[in-house]
Amino acid sequence: MQADKTLTGGQALVRLLANYGVDTVFGIPGVHTLELYRGLPGSGIRHVLTRHEQGAGFMADGYARVTGKPGVCFVITGPGVTNAATAIGQAHADSIPLLVISSVNHTASLGKGWGCLHETQDQRAMTAPITAFSALALSAEDLPQLIARAFAVFDGERPRPVHISVPLDVLAAPVARDWSAEVRRRPGRGLPGGEALQQAAGKLMGARRPMIIAGGGALEAGPQLQALAERLAAPLFTSVAGKGLLAPQHPLHAGATLCVEPGWQLIGQADVVLAVGTELADTDFWRERLPISGELIRVDIDARKFNDFYPCAVALQGDARQSLAALLQRLPEQAREAAAAVDAAAVDSVASLKAAIEGGQAPLQRIHQAILARIAAVLPDDAFISTDMTQLAYSGNYLFASRAPRSWLHPTGYGTLGYGLPAGIGAKLGAPQRPGLVLVGDGGFLYTAQELATAVEELDSPLVVLLWNNDALGQIRDDMLGLDIEPVGVMPRNPDFAALAGAFGCAVRQPQSLDALEHDLRAGFAHPGVTLIELKHACAL
Incomplete structure (x- = not known):
């Protein structure tokens, strides 16, 4: 040195x-x-x-x-x-x-x-x-x-x-002096003012049907969100980035379902909506605007969000976790029996939402449901899923229930192809003890397939790459057909993915049924390295 x-x-x-x-x-x-x-x-x-x-x-x-x-x-x-x-x-x-x-x-x-x-x-x-x-x-x-x-x-x-x-x-050039140890003060995000917090608490206490939407800016505020949802008897929705903030089995867990009709219908019934750390962007909700007719309270670190597409009645600028903790201090504890910790009407509305989504899927999404169910059956509790821009992941955004925050990585806003595989590798390197699953389509996979070399070189614990191969740019093909456009450029000739992955040094599996998929996923999560599972669309039928 x-x-x-x-x-x-x-x-x-x-x-x-x-x-x-x-x-x-x-x-x-x-x-x-x-x-x-x-x-x-x-x-x-x-x-x-x-x-x-x-x-x-x-x-x-x-x-x-x-x-x-x-x-x-x-x-x-x-x-x-x-x-x-x-x-x-x-x-x-x-x-x-x-x-x-x-x-x-x-x-x-x-x-x-x-x-x-x-x-x-x-x-x-x-x-x-x-x-x-x-x-x-x-x-x-x-x-x-x-x-x-x-x-x-x-x-x-x-x-x-x-x-x-x-x-x-x-x-x-040589430095004139050694400044390499000069770590300067790292600021926190702070708290909203007391008057705004009291105003927000008053509106939430007076609400008849309060609801909460939490996003990626609330990832460190899971306990506070749960306490707030229970105290208010408020269904808790998340954006895609906020998946896992409330346990899936919680009766107030409405999930990342604001992108489908039952979710839109339910949020439209709220008289007060508390939005925490979320842009409320159309890339999360698949429509230009959510039907929010009640008053909106926003907690955000970015002051520019308070008066954009969704102007708010109360603006709380600050750290999500600290802001919600301060808000909880201003909300009286509700005298509830332990067996009736949440309001029955709110619980029923969430249960109805889930039932409507479960039974209301189109044929392609029913195939996705079946695949996602097999994934859920074998996915280790501490695993994360990194996804690409592919139809299976689009369905998973709202159909798959994440068990914890930072467990569903999806390129929501920019929506770029090729994200899933390298992001999954980076996640594995950040948390090597966590098993990883990548959901990627054949089109997106070819954007960054070369990163399998990095994965095989660097990883000695499970990373499973589930390649959903429909031999098409499926979403764009379907969009063209829906607009009565003759499909052009959406039916590429794919390589032999199994041979390609094998050449990189991956374990390779090609299940021919959902039962075989479940078996191969289980084997992949037991393999100390990279496994590519190629699932053909026809095999899931």
């Missing part, structure tokens, strides 16, 4: 990240990131070699969703940044803390158009619209301030990606 006085900017930056608690980075070394890689040996940070920068971004995203910590990736100037941009956009849409460190050309060449390797005219401008901020470090002394600012976003604001570009000369 070099003496501190001879640290380069790249070495000092890696040490600084380690002091902020970063233990894993995803990336592909290149000629423009060599000085970052000089700092990795001895840092305590694990480097995970991905096979594409988009995969690095998605793996960091999956790592962040499961651990709650920022995911970090190193990418090269120019094409590394543009390759990672899709993953950055996905993390931005879903409020995921992602730190992207990239190189950029030498300071003297920036914006000059000299034709340098990997040159872009303004690299920062490419990522600025899809990050909380995108910054250029013009000197090594800029780096501790920029990293502190990034972690302030992750810890104190709505968590979104940050991109920091570091010129090659800044990475390579």
Whole structure:
């Protein structure tokens, strides 16, 4: 190890990240990131070699969703940044803390158009619209301030990606002083004002049919949400990102069902809706607007959400867990018998909702129901599921009941294909003790199939990839047919997926029935490595 006085900017930056608690980075070394890689040996940070920068971004995203910590990736100037941009956009849409460190050309060449390797005219401008901020470090002394600012976003604001570009000369030059241990104060998110909390409590106490919608911003507030739902006798809906916040067997668990007609009907009956840590976005609800006719109370860290598409009667800006705890202090305990802890009408409405969804599915969704039931039968209690943009996952968003938060990872807002596999790998690396399942269609799988190489190389505990192969871009084909458009470009010729996975070193299974699927899933969760299960659409009929 070099003496501190001879640290380069790249070495000092890696040490600084380690002091902020970063233990894993995803990336592909290149000629423009060599000085970052000089700092990795001895840092305590694990480097995970991905096979594409988009995969690095998605793996960091999956790592962040499961651990709650920022995911970090190193990418090269120019094409590394543009390759990672899709993953950055996905993390931005879903409020995921992602730190992207990239190189950029030498300071003297920036914006000059000299034709340098990997040159872009303004690299920062490419990522600025899809990050909380995108910054250029013009000197090594800029780096501790920029990293502190990034972690302030992750810890104190709505968590979104940050991109920091570091010129090659800044990475390579010795630092004037060692700032690698300068971890600055990390802010919290705070509490709403007492007057707003009291106003919200008053509206909730006076409500006849209160209901709750919780999103990804409420993932640390599960106990408070349950206590609030029980005290108010309020059905609790979640967004897709909030799946698992209430145990599926709880009588007030309405699930992520606001994307289907029975859910819309029920939320329309609420006279007061408490929305916690959710955008109330149409990508969660599959319609332009929820039929919320009652008063809306919103708890959110992002003040811009209070008067957007759903203006609220009371705005509570602050941390979800702390805000709900403060709200509970202002709501009187209800004198209820232990056997009647929740209001019968609310319980009945949730039971009716579940029955309507269970019995009201179209033929394709009934196939999905059958597959998801087999998954639920064998899925280990602590497992997570990472999903791609595929019809099986769309059904699972509302039909599959997650048992805990951070257990259903889905690219909701940006909706990018190719997310499921690399995000599942990143989640496994963040929580190696948790079995993982990837749900992916044949179209999305081919976007990032090369990351099987990373999975086989890095994983020694169960990751099962369930490939739903209908030999089509099924959703787009169905959309074309629904609009009376002759299908074009939606029936591709697929490779031999079993041979492909075998070539990477995966265990491979191809069940021909639902019983065989259940058996193969069980075997996959017992296998200390990666298993690909190819399920043909016809086999599920």
